[in-house]
Amino acid sequence: MAGATQELRQAPPQPGTTGAAPAQERLPRLALIGNPNSGKTSLFNQLTGLNQKVGNFPGVTVDRKTGVAQLGGERRAEVIDLPGTYSLYPKSLDEQVIADLLYNPSSPDYPDFVVVTVDASNLRRSLLLFSQLADLGLPAILALNMTDVAAERGITIDLPTLERELGVPVVPMNARKGVGMAALRIVMAERLAAPPALRFWQPDATVQALVNEVRAHFGLHNDYLALHYAHQFQHLHFLTETDREFLARLTEKFAFDATARQAEETVGRYARINELLLDTVTVTRTERREPASNRIDKVLTHRVFGYLIFLSVLFLLFQAIFAWAQYPMDLIDRGISALSAVIQANFHGPLVRLLTEGVIAGLGGVLIFIPQIALLFAFLAVLEETGYMARVTFLMDKLMRPFGLSGKSVVPLISGLACAVPAIMGARTIESWKDRMLTIFVTPLMSCSARIPVYTVLVALVVPDEAWLGVFNMRGLVLMGLYLLGLSSALISAFILKKVLKARERSYFIMEFPVYRWPRWKNVGLTIVEKVKAFIFQAGKVIIAISVLLWVLASYGPGNRQDQAEAQVKQAAITQRWPGSELERRVASARLETSYAGTFGHVIEPAIRPLGFDWKIGIALLTSFAAREVFVGTMSTIYSVGQDADLGTVQQKLAAEKDLQGQPFFTPVRALSLLVFYVFAMQCMSTLAVTYRETKSWRWPLGQLVYMTGLAYAASLLVWQVFA
Template identity: 85%
Template sequence: MPVAAPDSRPVTSAAVPGPERPPKLALIGNPNSGKTSLFNQLTGLNQKVGNFPGVTVDRKTGLAPLGGARRAEVIDLPGTYSLYPKSLDERVIADLLYDPTSADYPDFVVVTVDASNLRRGLLLFTQLADLGLPAVLGLNMTDVAAERGISIDVPALERELQVPVVPLNARKGTGLAALRIVLADRLAVAPTRRFWEIPASLRPLVQQVRARFGLHNDYLALHYAHQFRQLHFLSEADRTDLARLTEQAGFDSTARQAEETVARYARLNEVLLDVVTVTRTERQEPASNKIDKVLTHRVFGYLIFLAILFLLFQAIFAWAQYPMDWIDQGISALSGAIQARFSGPLVRLLTEGVIAGLGGVLIFIPQIALLFAFLAVLEESGYMARVTFLMDKLMRPFGLSGKSVVPLISGLACAVPAIMGARTIESWKDRMLTIFVTPLMSCSARIPVYTVLVALVVPDESWLGLFNMRGLVLMGLYLLGTASALLSAWALKVVLKARERSYFIMEFPVYRWPRWKNVGLTIVEKVKAFVWQAGKVIVAISVLLWVLASYGPGQRQAQAEAAVQRQAAAQRWPAPETERRVASARLETSYAGTFGHLIEPAIRPLGFDWKIGIALLTSFAAREVFVGTMSTIYSVGQDADLGTVQQKLANEKDTQGHPFFTPRRALSLLVFYVFAMQCMSTLATTYRETKSWRWPLGQLVYMTGLAYLASLLVWQVF
């Protein structure tokens, strides 16, 4: 009977692609090694975002065409420097690569390395090679290496590593055709040469682990001993057995990791001695260092960042206004044209429910696209990493670290992935504080609320002929949210009495011009997510709300309508005024109006009425539902020909016939939405990340109380 080699890779049903399943390819590499750029080049728009099984870390997958009908399913793994994870998102790599029976186990991996810093990138490669994974080495950033006078003998490197090596420039797509050929012809192979020999003192433990779990590889068995406490696919019985085996062997994981790393670098020095040639050395200070002295300056750095944020918020109003007006007017014209030609309850459901709700989604696409375009450019250029470093000193007094900046800035887009992004923070204290305060950052879902109310009460004028007043107010709202997040973190730090010390180490990526294809992909992906995820909720709630606003309990609506008709006859109101009052009376006595009146006593001290109360209730599903709700409410309660959402709100009158949405009332409502926790998805994500209801419930109570008190202060005092 033939016997498999000690470190041969087993053939499992999960590892062998059939004719109906494309091969699985995992992209892995150091942070800033061009891995995500390569993923975008390979997959284009054929991407989707989900979660890794059992955890809430984002997983980007996509289908990559390899030529003809051949394709590969590509998984973009989190960036890491080694297979010994230091953060929660890096642990998903171990879960994926250490379980050969998993349905997601890759058939081969592409390891991206920075050609200008080859030694560091190859540390990860040697670990993957010793696991016996078929691999291809993507030698990225070859242009940067050439600029620095670094020459790499690719054939010699292939001989040393025993895997295909493909020179790449992932940002420009250079070398992509050669990589597709390698992948299509399945030229990836598992190296037979070991880059690190397991010490004899560890072999008994390794053999015991291999026998206990039926593993195919010595180095994989060693990683079970190192990381069994973090591997999600192991059972409690498995962990108990591994704890016993490692204790009996006197296994010191930290010391062994250090010994292995030193030995691997020594081996890499030998490999690279005849592979890498440096033809010149930098005699002058690199331009990036000179730029960093300005952008990370302790004074000018903050001013520059503030100016960039100011430009962003000015753009959201100034540049997006024209397409928003076109969309808003188009939706209004479509509803008017349908109602002019058809009539009946189904037509009203279509125009006042579906189309009004759809308008509440589509109108904000220009602003959402602009926000994500700016964030993508900052990320692509390398500036966002400098912001993280710059903000570290600012964050420390509030109990946060520089790594908290990435989730907080991501919170400007959406709190859900931002909270997930806190997994990169090693310190428990920093991570919990970041998760708790991130929802106070004004996310893109608040933009619809902000822009409608600001445009309603703030004149479209310029200050000093340069600064748009609406943009200044919008920036003030964002700064208010940021200040509240920092102050809340400081207060929570005092309450927790946390004394855990944390550290901050960050590598700056190279400055580059943004790759506009990647920026475009980011915009398309984020806008699509907004339309399909938030849009479905908004339209569904708009339809439900139309039903609740159009019908009421018993005969209350009919009685209210009859009372208005009698009053109209007695006072001889004109037909349009009679119709408006009838619609308003029917709305007030509807199911939605009844719910609004129930909570009106609680919100009246804030300057809100029962109609706003309805919007507050519905927007607990998602903040952006507020505008769709207001559009539906005023479509039902007013003449449908009033036009856009802003026009409908501007025409709303109080009991004395004055404009209802005064600057004072609008500011009270704006402040409420700055602080309020009105997103069920955020609460659910906080629970999944913290594994406790204490944190999401604390968020809900704290933020709702803060919003109520701040709004009360604005309405009653100012």
């Protein structure tokens, strides 16, 4: 055992430790790893606060969440938040990045040490992952989280004995409340992490020859890492094709049965963990009554009441999006209008018009929806923090099965309410190929937050701000109906695609419920800030850029067509005796219609006229393909150019638009036709791009584009032709 322990204490080679010294000393790098629901995300937020960013791990589309932790004084550390996992044997694409990182010391993200978060109330399960990391010889710190839950359940842990047995620092904490964070920062700052002293499991003599050859070929630092190369060589991205061929020949030569060996290892690990827990864990009392969480679950996951409660939660969300967000939205809208009016009253010229009708109009199309975006993500964060979202996932599994999806599909679908891009990436946690492809294909039909600007403007335009039955806001009811329409179309589309694929692969659904907790408002606030920043700086850049481009295209035209159109309008004004305001409106409208944008809009108008749309809406449909929310910025810019500048808000501009008979252009039927189009349409280049990256084939994104565009056109056509 002494020799084995010495072997484990040999630190793996660190990148940049050979050859010339690096030009600049980098921050110490630590990786956070732990089971799902072990408090790892709370710990990451406590360590990094707002000093965090999201990217991708090299070569894959898995989220790479990193941040900088202040350890005291000027000492800092780089923190990498790894996906939650129960084992180092990955079952999904999300978990595979852990193996790619921890088995490859040459990786640019290879950590100096790991902080393993474990659930103190379920130490037996949590220590399985720790035992695997220990046998890799990684310097580690054990963050013993949820000590408050353990205490409530009468679980007492002998910390000195546990720390002595493991040979690593053990820090008791409550990451949600920040308890124990100071001690953890001290341990990290003093670089007290060490390779665990305890060997949990060792390959037996029957595979030692295989392990020795793998170690010699790759120059590895311990037996267990070499064994994982034999287990997982087909999926480790950093291995070359030559390496894989070598390992394939080697495993065949030694008749290596990976499945049997993994089962044998798991049994051996739990036997060793049980021995450890007998010396360190004491249960001082047992629950005589059924736990409160079980009693709550009987209601929230009930086959009838569970669905009614979930619908009530959604209903509350959509009511809040209109009722609670309306006042700050009005303030922002009036502020943008007042700013434009002040600038136009004091300055004149093309650049001033570009600023007010292009840049500021586009900026207004971004800022006005911040309250609604913030509310949406606040609700989703609270549902996640309290543990209710996991119950929704379980509840919806029965509903999803007949349509060819599983309960695991619910997480991406619900995430699609925020944004389809990370939702599609989240489908990588689904093991079944069929379920994953179906989920990726139909997720864009869920109404994401980018559709909120389109929905709210059009709904507010034609639906009265009245209460139904004296309680329910009519606009909130219509908004909820649009979301349910998107969900229904996703389920029906999945059912159809299941028949087309004819896949017989069976999937299963296993999920652990987190304990119920009050939300940590700091974490909710961090989520809101992060998502609003992403909306402003990602979608906002696109919206403003397209708004400026549109203003140019809508203000200038080919040749002297605009001047000729203006002359014709002024000539007609002499006989018609229009007042000055009417003349100005008609001149602006004529110049817009003969501009580059107007010309292009007229080209596509015959294709969209059967839907009740004109050339102005056509321009907005095309520009919003970059991002759905661009629709509002486009309409604001188009009608800023074509109408009186005094009409400040987007809603006022659309309400003032008239048809050829002088009647309001945006009737309830036309607005409904446009709403239905946006419920179904694939109006997002980013979604198509991420679908391609996840499926590694153009067949799926092109199929989404053709199917959803066709569905949107057919549904909008039906609405207009039947009800107009």
